[in-house]
Amino acid sequence: MPQANGLGELLKQLEAADGKSLPPVEKWSPDFCGDMDLVIKRDGHWYYQGTPIGRKRLVKLFSTVLKKEGDDYFLVTPVEKLGIKVEDAPFLVVRMEHMETEQGAVIVFEDNCDNKVLLTKDNPLWVELDAKTGEPSPYINIRSNLNALIHRNLFYELVAMAQEKTVTGDKHLGVVSAGEFFSLGKI
Known part of the structure; x- marks a missing residue:
């Protein structure tokens, strides 16, 4: 070990390994813009319009703007809020x-x-x-x-x-x- x-x-090592801090999504409260056809499956794969997102960097980017309110999940920016589906955990x-x-x-x-x-x-x-x-x-x-x-x-x-x-x-x-x-x- x-x-x-x-x-x-x-x-401190774990925080430094992160490379940069995450966006302050908890402080953002934009208007709801509708649902996006994006699903995070139980197996951890992300699907957009039924097709797996193959670029890990894109998935990582989306994951940084992920927010949960109640039982619902959203991708948020300071000006947009899009609903997504999560089968189990994100x-x-x-x-x-x-x-x-x-x-x-x-x-x-x-x-x-x-x-x-x-x-x-x-x-x-x-x-x-x-x-x-x-x-x-x-x-x-x-x-x-x-x-x-x-x-x-x-x-x-x-x-x-x-x-x-x-x-x-x-x-x-x-x-x-x-x-x-x-x-x-x-x-």
Whole structure:
């Protein structure tokens, strides 16, 4: 496992890796201009008018102006607001790194738009179970109220490194990052 000196240093490295700050979409409140035929699929692929967007740079650009209001998603600029569809979560975690710091173990996730996030109480992980199938879907908060579905193979890696802990009388399997325990489910 890679070694980082401390949690604060790791957070600074992640912010610097971003290269530039994101547009202040939370401050923008333009008029709604209508819906755009853009869909973000559960598998993380973006489709415009039924055709996959093949240019990752374009997807990354769009992702920087993505905003969620209630249950609805929009691409926004200071003067426009276009509705889009998101099947599940707008991002998909595709990489994970487990590291040791002076403060203990941390897990860093990276999504399909190159956003990196440290698993902490501010960016928590949680698992939702499908009501019909019982299938687990793990998520992490990426920024603001935008979340990412964690790819199934990474979920299996999390389960492999998990430990048991009793939480409010129930045994849970979970992982520890930045001093916090994140449940993957009851056992």
